Amino acid sequence: MTRDIAQFAIGTSEDEISQQALAVMALSLMDWFAVAIAGKEQPATRIVSRIIQEEGGAAQSSILGSSTKYPARAAALVNGVSSHALDYDDTHFAYVGHPSTVIVPAVLALAEHHECTGQKFLDAALIGAESACLIGTWLGRRHYQAGFHQTATAGCLGSTLACARLLELDLEQTQHALGIASTRATGLKSQFGTMGKPYNAGVAAANAVESVLLAGYGFSSAGNALECEQGFSATHAGEEHQLGDLSERFRNNCLFESVQHKFHSCCHGIHASLEAFAQIMDDCRFSHEEIKRVSVSVNPRWMKVCDIKHPQTGLEAKFSYRFALAMLALGIDTAAPASFADEVCQSTELGEFADRVQVEPDAGHPDTATTVTIETHSGSIHNQYHDLENLPDLAIRTRKVRAKAESLIGETVVRQIWDSIQALPYTGIDQFMQDANCF
């Protein structure tokens, strides 16, 4: 696997990369900028920024929202924390993690430091994100269930591959870079709900940068680090799924194209139910008083993740089907991070609606799907199934990502960044960052 994925990452030619895949990467880049900018004043980001400012160092790469540059590793750390701080960044269900928050900060920092072209940056980010999805798939769900934060583990390895491609490491160096990354890659789910979660993402990005810089200078490591005896997989509950020919797989079924963007500022496990619920409410125009009961069928794995019955904080409300649906029913904007404030948990009105919501585990539903059933006081019953995997076409996804971004960071800034992203294939990263990091 180590050799195969290294070869895939550095050997895939530009011709093998589809315009559709690049367009999705561009969309994720817009989404990444929006959540990272919105996340830069979060406490976790502020504290990590403080450390980095105190360390200082060579002016290599930009931290979002700052005109001072820092070493690439440091910029990757801060921008990684910033883009995961709101838990609002993109998700890939096969990867079991969030690709862009670990891939983009690392590649962007190194691309800026090495004055790469925009196209080279985009290609590397896409191939790195695809690699992270492949490694996540290879490790499988057992790795996640064991307690490892796959965003950070598979993410660090994928991000390392993205950076290796960007800096044109050869195959041997790339394998060494993966070996170095493998002996650093970690991140625990037990840190969820604390600043440790976004920190995991930032650390993974920073480790990728350092691993690739070291390998580029001849640092050695065990070159078959993922699958060797007591290697990364063996020590981290990897399932080692067979993936077949990676290049062929990429050409026929680019995993990253089905990346999901969040349109509600809560746990991704709740999103399908919010979409299904919103669909019925849009179609039928019920007021919340008309609703007698809501039942939600979800894959059993979510019961331990986002079915907090009586949340006490805004953060807990993000992991509560009952409260998220109540917020939607009462017209509270679930897209706005600020909506998930501690006060919502004290609202009598929301609490009363939440008590009308029942969540049922049903193994017949995949992770990504939910059935919502609404029963009205008048006795009518309405069903809606929603599967996040049934992605709308790119135009609709683009419209939704832009609307989300505008609500987070304002229309003007979004237009500026969006235009810069569209110009990326024809410009250098230096120019891009001058245009996009100017708010």
Added chain:
Amino acid sequence: MTRDIAQFAIGTSEDEISQQALAVMALSLMDWFAVAIAGKEQPATRIVSRIIQEEGGAAQSSILGSSTKYPARAAALVNGVSSHALDYDDTHFAYVGHPSTVIVPAVLALAEHHECTGQKFLDAALIGAESACLIGTWLGRRHYQAGFHQTATAGCLGSTLACARLLELDLEQTQHALGIASTRATGLKSQFGTMGKPYNAGVAAANAVESVLLAGYGFSSAGNALECEQGFSATHAGEEHQLGDLSERFRNNCLFESVQHKFHSCCHGIHASLEAFAQIMDDCRFSHEEIKRVSVSVNPRWMKVCDIKHPQTGLEAKFSYRFALAMLALGIDTAAPASFADEVCQSTELGEFADRVQVEPDAGHPDTATTVTIETHSGSIHNQYHDLENLPDLAIRTRKVRAKAESLIGETVVRQIWDSIQALPYTGIDQFMQDANCF
């Protein structure tokens, strides 16, 4: 465990620290300086130094052998790699790892940055080393057998505690620092034999520095990170041995006092057999031609570690009972790192002697003990048992450490550093580093 060990680390008063323990710490500090200075030109150290020089940053802490200062985290990284690069640093068998290479670089870097007193530095280093030994004991051997490099894992956590004590974090902050460290602490044994091994030590030290700085600024983490559900132990094959009252334990039986210094530049698993063999050779004054057969009984766990029958490189010879004993028999200095060169593996004379050495697994021997039996051509048989745990008194240990240090870095430099260490309780770290880092 998280709370207990945090309380132990920050709450142990100066009165509870014995002079004997501090004297052993001082000895380890001398040993650490010697191996770190000798390791600073190793390829792993040079490459990591290059990265750190390119990053630059605030002049906080010294890298050994350089007059330029770097951020504390960066100095800890380089000095950690440097002190483990020769695999010649101290070992603790209960910890299953090398304490000083991870503890000293982190505490030294922060002590210099924060202009601490020498006594405070010494206390913190000792308590951190003791904490690393306690955490290593708590995790147990299964953690190591699963593939984790305990030097780096327990080391990072112990080093974090040392730094938390040094910077006077309170209990809550210290628990947060451990949580942050727990979601970073890793390091794989599958990297042994590559630059990844010393890198693990340096990374662990650097992570300790960053974890404590973050916690000091209010960064949050899961505060029971070691033992909680899907916490560090659960995800890393920890055995969670009961340790009882940590303070009482420390007062009655300081683990760190039985730290072992290496006097042969090879795997610690071979040392007891070299000592036993040397004892017979000293007593009986045999020439190597007189010896017909040597048999070595060792704990079975070493068979997979250091019984390479036909080493091909100097590095492999460091893991070969047969070759190490042959070198001793033929008068080659096993204390000198340069002796373990690739050429020794091609020596006919050494190969012939090696063929007379038989290694037998025997579960009756603890990890630290060996019985060597020599049979001469004249038919006499000589037995010697040696257990590394039967440490000689401090005066002899001191003499041996100084002699080793002198052979590594020369008498003048050793005298200078030794005098500086003796003066540590009466001086500041700034002065200490001016005196000790001047070669």
